[in-house]
Amino acid sequence: MSMASTERSEATPGTAAGDVLIEVSGLCVDYGLGEGAVHAVVDADLVLRRGEVLGLAGESGSGKSTLAYAITRLLRPPGLITAGRARFRQSVDLLAAGEQELRGLRWNEIAVVLQSSMNALNPVLRIGRQITDVLRAHRPDSGRGARQARAAALLEMVGIPADRLGNYPHELSGGMRQRVMIAMALALDPKIVIMDEPTTALDVVTQREILEELMALRDRLDFAVLFISHDLSLLVEIADSIAVMYAGRLVERADAAAIFRAPRHPYSLGLLSSFPPLHGPHRQMEGIPGSPPDLRGTPAGCSFHPRCRYAFDKCRTDPPPLFDLDGAPNARGGAPGRAAACWLQDGTRAVPAELARPESGTAGRPEPALPGRPEPGRAVPGRPVPEPVVPEPVVPEPGTAGPGGGQP
Amino acid sequence: MRMIARRIGLYVITAIVAITVNFFIPRLMPGNPALAVIGRVQASESTQAINALELQYGVQTKTGIWGQYVHYWNQILHGNLGTSLNSYPASVGSLIRAALPWTIGLVGTATVISFILGTLIGIIAAWRRGSWLDNVLPAMTFFQAAPYFFVAILAVALFATKLGWFPQSLGYDTATLNPGLNWAFISNVLDHAVLPALTIVLASVAGWTIGMRNMMITTMDEDYVLIAQAKGLPKRQVISYAARNALLPNVAGFSLAIGFIVSGALLTEIVFSYPGIGYLLITAIGSDDYPLLQGIFLIITFAVLLANLLADFVYAFLDPRTRQEA
Structure with a gap:
């Protein structure tokens, strides 16, 4: 499986509108009704483009999975979408779609891979049956033999011998089960695959193998991925752009390389410091003090302020809006520019050095350089925070908005 | 194998x-x-x-x-269980053989109906959580919780004695009919079986319903049901995926219930003077008929064992994970 891949389309603002697959704006999701309702997702904006890998990062309970389930209308009671819009290809209103329309979209266009494949596969059905059932539901004209052949081909594609079709899920290893899930997700050539912590339950070696295969498949089949993970360093390796969520809100959104080299929100900085880098020298890891807020009573002002070492008075009283940092029009319905929801970035005050590092050029998107596969000649994301080491020289590009958006 | x-x-x-x-x-x-x-x-x-x-x-x-x-x-x-004391000189075997079909016919059918009905209601109640069906559940539970003989006697008093819709007791009209494979006899047997069967179903259906509903609710939260939904499978298929897995504990319960069919709905057969094993058992106890008691116990033991064996096979058929030996 070669990593030498077809060039990916640049995920920059201003691509043709037809390339937008999913566009979410102002989405709010509550659990429960009335006074006791928990606001799991508040005012989320998101754009997923054709062939793009969009990382959705955040701690447990930050609302990242809820957001994904809301978009796909898989929320279970008491989850409720209370506001916002979500459109597929700028034509289908996902939040208003009827049962029939949704069923047509599901798996055909949007497939889902969940964290625990042990639970995601039906324990009492053979895996072959679980792949062919989706073919039968969506391609009722296909013959039994054709479906079987397709299922076998899908398994082979993810590196599992076709004779495993007759196995039950409990007869496969964790890694194989996750591969089966991925094969199943690709059964109908979807445009989008939503992956909710797809490799979290696996050991690191299997995790790496599967991610490599996944990215190779992505390059070949050109589907977009919404990749949900708490592991920001992993997302930096595989995603084109990243959205960071905290307590139900989007707190930062940027190009993967940009967020890695130059996080603009203290929470992103904290997340990046919480994981060892997959490349580069060892460094001291720092956690984020405290724990995520109870969503039944998020702190006033910026919900991150009790854990934020940079917090000042305004943070405790006023919730910060998502500041647009690269001059492009803000992303409500438009393209996702670089943005951060932090009062430090409102353009009126001095930003601490850690949050004002220059990005290494707007085109610096990390290639899928996965662990164990360093690609010579490629720009490998360098040493991360806290030491401000920038692997590539910063060349301010004339004529464009300065990349160092945090600096007024 | x-x-x-x-x-x-x-x-x-x-x-x-x-x-x-x-x-x-x-x-x-x-x-x-x-x-x-x-x-x-x-x-x-x-x-x-x-x-x-x-x-x-x-x-x-x-x-x-x-x-x-x-x-x-x-x-x-050799199938010889001895001679009854009370009904001397009738053999224990012949007494049990005479009673068994009545019990299996009545209690067996009622148990199967109750299981199927309860399971179906449970599936629907779980799928439509919060609908009017949830309000029916407490009423069903009431009949399960109320002492059975009380409900049964009330049913006899109301539907048999007062309204005269059903016969009050016995397995068939012993005064006018002789057992035989003719419509008059069969319809008479069915007529006599409806009320006792109804009371059994009424008294046991809540258990199946609640068990199935609760398992179904747990199962519906499983990821594979979410995936089935995300796959865009028809709703019926999604429900069946959840139900197939939720059914497993209920099947175990059902197998035990099958075993206890033979010991009979003791109270049912007493209230309705139904000529089954339960009635035979109570007569044997009342008359210190030890050979008969011994024979009945043996048959009950065999029935429970057979039912368990059957349940093991059904379970292995339904759940591939149990097919593996540790």
């Missing part, structure tokens, strides 16, 4: 133990059956009569306990 062989082996051993226990328990009791019969029929206490009876019950054979045990096994394997 190996799993099936091992299972069967296990049940054979259990059956051997059960038969042995069944052999020893009466021998721990004082007295002997011949004296019991004589006491009962107030017959002349001539030594001849006693000797004849003792011979018939095998008291005076002077065989040791081991010999008796072997003889007992021989009799069991």
Whole structure:
């Protein structure tokens, strides 16, 4: 499986509108009704483009999975979408779609891979049956033999011998089960695959193998991925752009390389410091003090302020809006520019050095350089925070908005 | 296959133990059956009569306990369960054979209906959580919680005695009909079975419903059901994916219930004077008919074992994970 891949389309603002697959704006999701309702997702904006890998990062309970389930209308009671819009290809209103329309979209266009494949596969059905059932539901004209052949081909594609079709899920290893899930997700050539912590339950070696295969498949089949993970360093390796969520809100959104080299929100900085880098020298890891807020009573002002070492008075009283940092029009319905929801970035005050590092050029998107596969000649994301080491020289590009958006 | 062989082996051993226990328990009791019969029929206490009876019950054979045990096994394997004391000289086997079809027909059918009905309602109640069905559940539970004989007697008083919709008791109209394979008899049997069956279903359906509903709610939260939904499968198929898995504990419960069919809905058969095993059992207890009791216990044991064996097979069929031997 070669990593030498077809060039990916640049995920920059201003691509043709037809390339937008999913566009979410102002989405709010509550659990429960009335006074006791928990606001799991508040005012989320998101754009997923054709062939793009969009990382959705955040701690447990930050609302990242809820957001994904809301978009796909898989929320279970008491989850409720209370506001916002979500459109597929700028034509289908996902939040208003009827049962029939949704069923047509599901798996055909949007497939889902969940964290625990042990639970995601039906324990009492053979895996072959679980792949062919989706073919039968969506391609009722296909013959039994054709479906079987397709299922076998899908398994082979993810590196599992076709004779495993007759196995039950409990007869496969964790890694194989996750591969089966991925094969199943690709059964109908979807445009989008939503992956909710797809490799979290696996050991690191299997995790790496599967991610490599996944990215190779992505390059070949050109589907977009919404990749949900708490592991920001992993997302930096595989995603084109990243959205960071905290307590139900989007707190930062940027190009993967940009967020890695130059996080603009203290929470992103904290997340990046919480994981060892997959490349580069060892460094001291720092956690984020405290724990995520109870969503039944998020702190006033910026919900991150009790854990934020940079917090000042305004943070405790006023919730910060998502500041647009690269001059492009803000992303409500438009393209996702670089943005951060932090009062430090409102353009009126001095930003601490850690949050004002220059990005290494707007085109610096990390290639899928996965662990164990360093690609010579490629720009490998360098040493991360806290030491401000920038692997590539910063060349301010004339004529464009300065990349160092945090600096007024 | 190996799993099936091992299972069967296990049940054979259990059956051997059960038969042995069944052999020893009466021998721990004082007295002997011949004296019991004589006491009962107030017959002349001539030594001849006693000797004849003792011979018939095998008291005076002077065989040791081991010999008796072997003889007992021989009799069991030939289907001979001994002679009843109360209905002397009828054999225990013939009494049980006469009662068994009634019980299996009534209680068996009612149990199956109750299980299917309860499971279906449970599936729907879980899928439509929060709908009007949730309000029906407490009413169903009431009939399960209320003492059965009370509900049954009320049902007899209301539907049989007052409204006259159903016969009050017995398995068929003994005064006018002779058992036979004709429509008059069969329809009469069905007519007599409806009310007792209804009371059994009413009293047990809530258990299946609640069990299924709760399992279904748990199962519906499983990721594979979410995935089935995300796959855009038809709703019916999504429900069946969840139900298939939720069904497993209920099947285990059902197998136990099948085993207890033979011991009969004791109360049902008493209230309705229904000529089944339960009624036979209560008569045997009332008249100290030990051979009959022994025979009935043996049959009940076999029924429970067979039901469990059956459940094991069904379980292995439904859940591939149980097919593996550790």
